[in-house]
Amino acid sequence: MPGGRLTQQDRRQIAVGLAEDLSYTEIAKRLDRPTSTITREVMRNGGPAGYRSDRAQKATERRARRGRPPAGQPSPSPAADRAGRDAGTVQDFADRFTDLLVATGIPRMMAGVLACLYTCDSGSLTAAELAQRLKVSPASVSKAVGYLEEQELIRRERDPQARRDRYVIDEDVWFRAMLASARMNAVLAEGAKDGAAALGTGTPAGTRLTDMGRFLDRVGEDLVRSAEHWRTVFTAERDAQR
Numbered sequence: 001m002p003g004g005r006l007t008q009q010d011r012r013q014i015a016v017g018l019a020e021d022l023s024y025t026e027i028a029k030r031l032d033r034p035t036s037t038i039t040r041e042v043m044r045n046g047g048p049a050g051y052r053s054d055r056a057q058k059a060t061e062r063r064a065r066r067g068r069p070p071a072g073q074p075s076p077s078p079a080a081d082r083a084g085r086d087a088g089t090v091q092d093f094a095d096r097f098t099d100l101l102v103a104t105g106i107p108r109m110m111a112g113v114l115a116c117l118y119t120c121d122s123g124s125l126t127a128a129e130l131a132q133r134l135k136v137s138p139a140s141v142s143k144a145v146g147y148l149e150e151q152e153l154i155r156r157e158r159d160p161q162a163r164r165d166r167y168v169i170d171e172d173v174w175f176r177a178m179l180a181s182a183r184m185n186a187v188l189a190e191g192a193k194d195g196a197a198a199l200g201t202g203t204p205a206g207t208r209l210t211d212m213g214r215f216l217d218r219v220g221e222d223l224v225r226s227a228e229h230w231r232t233v234f235t236a237e238r239d240a241q242r
Contacts, residue, residue, distance in 0.1 A: 006033075006041060006060075011053035014038060018048055036096065043099040043108075094119045109136065109144040114153060117169045124168040126159070152176040171238070178227040185220035189213040 006014075010031055017027035024042065028035040042048060045056035094115045101111035116133050117123060125133070130141045145167050148154045153173060159166050192213035196206040 006037070008053070008057045011041070011056050014041060014056075015051060015053040018042070018051055036100075039103055040096055040099040043102045044095075047102075090119055107144075107147070109134075109140055110147050112136075113141065113144045113148060113167070114169075117154065117167065123170065124157070124166045126164055126166050128164075130167070152180045171235075172231070175227050175231045178223055182220040182223045182227075185216045185223070189216035189220065192216065 010033075013031055014027055017030060022030075024038045025035045028038045031038070041056065042051050045051055045059055097118065098108070098111045098115040101114055102108050106114070112134050113130055116125060116130055127138055127141045127145065130145075131138050134141070145154065145156070148167075149156060154167050154169055155173075156165050157168055158164075190213070192209040196209040196213065199206045199209065201207065201210055
């Protein structure tokens with residue numbers, strides 16, 4: 001039924017839809033489910049290329065058994081955070097947010113780190129705290145934060161009291177990420193122009209590369225202007241609210 005848990009038959013239908021190269025939206029319509037449910041199910045269980053209905057069903061059953069208290073023992077009340085939010089609800093959103101980030105092309109471990117940082121009120125965590133939350137090794141966290149720093153999606157700051165680094169998402173994170181994207185567009189545009197000159201601007205390949213360079217140049221310029229404009233607007237709004 002819509003809104004309930006996915007059944008084994010639902011998972012078979014998802015696998016059929018993926019084999020038919022249907023989009024998540026089309027599969028969701030077949031099953032009368034939200035698209036986010038299908039996206040989360042597929043990304044949690046191997047992605048579009050690796051999804052298998054039987055394995056997904058068994059994995060779900062294992063997760064359910066891990067969360068089930070022993071017979072005769074009452075279920076514990078959900079823990080609440082300092083803001084009074086149910087910890088299970090927060091974790092469920094973090095899982096869904098991770099799946100959405102993965103769907104945009106961010107590797108899962110990096111997406112998990114971003115989700116952790118976005119869903120904690122401080123917006124900053126140490127490597128040890130991230131490893132504990134994600135239940136992964138410190139080496140995995142180190143690789144993930146290195147990638148995210150390169151993309152300028154997080155920044156590192158030194159905690160002088162604890163004498164260790166903290167990884168931070170601040171108010172300008174997406175502004176910096178947009179500028180990083182614009183810089184990459186500029187590099188690609190320059191490479192395309194060089195290619196057009198080398199292959200001949202009058203040839204089909206040269207024309208193709210010229211068009212690519214012009215397009216990326218214009219998109220990059222618009223991206224920087226838009227990022228600077230909205231950064232100014234949002235900064236003014238935040239300052240007015242403080």
